[in-house]
Amino acid sequence: MGTGKSALGRKLAEHWRMRYIDADAAIEQLEKKTISEIFEQEGEAAFRQKEKTFLESGHPAHGCVISLGGGAVCQEGVIELLRQKGVLLCLFASPETILARTRHCTHRPLLNVPDPRARIEELLAQREPCYKRAGIGVLTDGRSMAELVQHIDRIYRGELKRFEL
Numbered sequence: 001m002g003t004g005k006s007a008l009g010r011k012l013a014e015h016w017r018m019r020y021i022d023a024d025a026a027i028e029q030l031e032k033k034t035i036s037e038i039f040e041q042e043g044e045a046a047f048r049q050k051e052k053t054f055l056e057s058g059h060p061a062h063g064c065v066i067s068l069g070g071g072a073v074c075q076e077g078v079i080e081l082l083r084q085k086g087v088l089l090c091l092f093a094s095p096e097t098i099l100a101r102t103r104h105c106t107h108r109p110l111l112n113v114p115d116p117r118a119r120i121e122e123l124l125a126q127r128e129p130c131y132k133r134a135g136i137g138v139l140t141d142g143r144s145m146a147e148l149v150q151h152i153d154r155i156y157r158g159e160l161k162r163f164e165l
Contacts, residue, residue: 001070001108001123002098003091004140004148009067011149016156019064023054023072030058036112048075055081062086070123074130083135087159089152090131092139095120 006022013020024035027050031038038047051072059066062085073079073090082088093101098120102111113119131137136155140148 001111002101002120003070003093004101004145005067005091008091008140008145008148008152009065011145012152013065015149015153016065019060021059021064021066023051023058023066023068026058027051027054030054036108044071048072051075052078052081055085070127073134074127079130079134087156088134088136089155090134090137092131092137093141095124097141 009022010020012018027038027047028034031050033041035047038050048071051069052075055068055072055078073082073088079088095117099117102108102120103116105111111119136159138148138152138155143151
């Protein structure tokens, strides 16, 4: 959340001439509800299940860049599922950057709390082991979109070579 995955995902898809899919937007379209409404009416666990279902069967098998919410990789089996489907990258940003990027967003149910900064720090601490297990991490703080696209393109091409072996 707030690491730049949507903007960067769109740029990477354009760069690679692939389709871009935002998992949250796809789930909203399928469910005919906003993510906030799903959290409010059904809870986070129900949303996470919808997210996992989407990852299992809700998108093309190849030729796309998918951005996922920060909690997705903390679900059992999701990291392995994503690795089977392609290259998995985790974007990182400092709590300060995340807060700056999200402070005007009202559609983020996990940050609709009295102290969003404390919540960001709590989520990062809880999710850090999952993110580390996911593998490749990219820090987005203080980097231009062009720099990030070039950096991730190098990572992606290196990972593709591993798949070819």
